[in-house]
Amino acid sequence: MDLTLIISYSILGVLIVSTLVYIFCKRNYKIIYDHRLLFVIGLVFSRSLTYYAIVDNLMWYLVDHNEPFVRSTVLSNIQESLSSLFVIIMAQLADSYVGRFRTLMFSTTAFISVMILLLIFNPYDVTWLVVIILVLLALGRSGDNLLENVFNDLVNEVDKSENRNKERSYARATLWWNIASASGSISATMWVAMDSLGGAHTTWKSSFWTFLISMTATLMIFCKGHGLYHQGELTHRPIVIFFRVIRARIHELLKSKSQCSTNTSTQERSQERNPENEGITPKRSPLGEMDQGDRCYKEDLKVLPSLLRMFPLWGTFFVVSLISAVGSTFYTEQFDNLENNDKMPVQIYNVIQDFSCFAIPFLYKWTCFRHNQKLKIGVGMLCSIISCTFAWQLEIHRLKELRNFADEHAETSISFLWLVPQFIMLGFMEGLTESGLLTFFWSQVDKPVKNYGEDYMEIVMCLGKLANIGLMLILKSWFDPETNNDTRLDKYYRLLVCICSVNLIIYCCIAICFYKDTNQDHSSSHDDPHQHD
Structure with missing residues (x-):
């Protein structure tokens, strides 16, 4: 494990130096001051x-x-x-x-x-x-x-x-x-x-x-x-548009099915007498009756397909948010019995994680495949596997040493520095997947919802964090209610390694097959998705 620690700290040092160099080179581009x-x-x-x-x-x-x-x-x-x-x-x-x-x-x-x-x-x-x-x-x-x-x-x-x-x-x-x-x-x-x-x-x-x-x-x-x-001007949010169109689609589907059996012959005769009306829908949509007219309905229909197209990719991001929830809870608890844990603030790991999350997108921009957002997301998911693997191996060693102590709060000989690699990889995972998915979202959706990619991602993150609670309830025999020292977190981390591996395979299939004709390799930052119209 000594080699692992050396590699992890080398990566962290490269991130610090490269980020400072990047900011220095871009100082005229990025720095502005106003009181x-x-x-x-x-x-x-x-x-x-x-x-x-x-x-x-x-x-x-x-x-x-x-x-x-x-x-x-x-x-x-x-x-x-x-x-x-x-x-x-x-x-x-x-x-x-x-x-x-x-x-x-x-x-x-x-x-x-x-x-x-x-x-x-x-x-x-x-x-x-x-x-x-x-x-x-x-x-x-x-x-x-x-x-x-x-x-x-x-x-x-x-x-x-x-x-x-x-x-x-x-x-x-x-x-x-x-x-x-x-x-x-x-x-x-x-x-x-x-x-x-x-x-x-x-x-x-x-x-x-x-x-x-x-x-x-x-x-x-x-x-x-x-x-x-x-x-x-205050306008309706795209989340309202989404549910409004879903409701209208269901309404139309139910109405068309009820009319299909009774009006088929009448509609055919009408189309024969009026061939010039082909492709034109004479009736107002139910949405137009419920809201403000067909104009709003047509705008919603334009937005919805591109939004629904993101669902397969959001499904794989669900596992990423699950690992983030584990990182903010179980990763932190591993610090309890490590050496010198009473002399170091646990917040140091959050600083390391967030700095890694901030720095890795800048480092990725220096690679030859910096415009390939699908690859960027895939590398982030690979980091989730590495992070869980580090946590798994550390937990095995931590539990092995705790069995030799009568006091459950005893301090082991394992240094607190061994937690750093898994937090670095956790930051890599979040930085690559979130920025990559957000940029990919901007390149896929129409302008009315382009500003709200982060909001939609939060819904997926909410479900992923709840999934950690669900897994704990399903696998409650692995968790001691009172303390983490009798909890089989090593088994839980091993399960997460398997889940992340399967998720990476599924993501690769989705990225290759479902988005194979997608022009995702161009950043949409020039469209200024952050600025609201």
């Missing part, structure tokens, strides 16, 4: 600080407060699933009813409410209070996409440089977004989180006070720049 950006950057920082310190490690927080292992896993996955589901709901509210600014106010206020509840109450004395905290955390997390859209539009507005275009403005907004997020993650790891690297002896209560003050202050600054956040 108005600070209204949003502060809020991005405070949200990132909260994510890394508690939200992304909710299971670790629950276990630290004596919650059973299985219950902590289920609660953490429920919170993540709700976050993905609420992304669609919050987007619907922002673009159809109340606007992005008010929706973001509601989302951030939900975060602040959680911190107040955690400071005042002990959430484990009353079950309903736990439910409220999970829902509020999910509502807070679901506003990320909206905040990113607000920031992209703001950068595009303040960018007055020569040869400005929306693609360049988006690249500059992404750079500032990543800088603010990285600053929040570093601050959480160094000073705010439990067992922080900076040597500060923090407690959960002091961390909650830090989150509450920073979130409240940055929200007030964000509200100060209210006049800078411009949004176009």
Whole structure:
């Protein structure tokens, strides 16, 4: 395993150096500054600080407060699933009813409410209070996409440089977004989180006070720049279009079947007398009667086929989201008995994972097949197999050493660094599959829904995270309700390796056969899918 560790850290070093070199080479292309950006950057920082310190490690927080292992896993996955589901709901509210600014106010206020509840109450004395905290955390997390859209539009507005275009403005907004997020993650790891690297002896209560003050202050600054956040006319979201067309299609299908047996002869005679009417549908569609007319119906019919065409690919992404759910729960729990685990914050692994997720798309752009999005997704799925394999082998060694200790919380001789390879591969998986699938989505769908690929992907991620709970219930004999030391995570990881392998084979068949005539090798970033019309 020594060779594996050397290879993993070499890859991480290459990622760091290559990313810094890439940013330096593109500094004139990507860097822009305007004081108005600070209204949003502060809020991005405070949200990132909260994510890394508690939200992304909710299971670790629950276990630290004596919650059973299985219950902590289920609660953490429920919170993540709700976050993905609420992304669609919050987007619907922002673009159809109340606007992005008010929706973001509601989302951030939900975060602040959680911190107040955690400071005042002990959430484990009353079950309903736990439910409220999970829902509020999910509502807070679901506003990320909206905040990113607000920031992209703001950068595009303040960018007055020569040869400005929306693609360049988006690249500059992404750079500032990543800088603010990285600053929040570093601050959480160094000073705010439990067992922080900076040597500060923090407690959960002091961390909650830090989150509450920073979130409240940055929200007030964000509200100060209210006049800078411009949004176009509120329109119906494509998710409404999707369900509306499905309903109309079912309605038409049922109506046509009921009329088919009684009106066949009459329709044939009518067509013989009026041959010039062939190909013309004289009746209004049911959708036109239910909504505002045939124009809306025709637009929906134009969008729906391209959206349905993405379903096979989304089906394979389901397994990727399952592995992400495992990474945020079981991967973190493996840290419990490793050497020096009480001297390192568990958030360090989230930083490694997110940096790998951020860096690998830049590294992929330097390859000769950088425009092949199908291959990019396939490589990401291969990384999921490698990540689960690393976790499987580490768990075998961890359980083997624990059998020699009477204390279930005893510290093994396995270094905490052995967790790094599987988190690196987990970041590779997320970075390649999500960016590849999103770019592929932009190249496949029509413009009315091109802006909402991330929203639709969140639905698949919601189902994948719930699948982790389902597998735990099916394989409950492998999981000890109280502690992970008597849990057969090695068997579970081995099962995931098999599932990921089968999923990769299925993906290859779908990519080769179903999308073989698809012109997916051209990035659609020039169509500016991030900017709402």
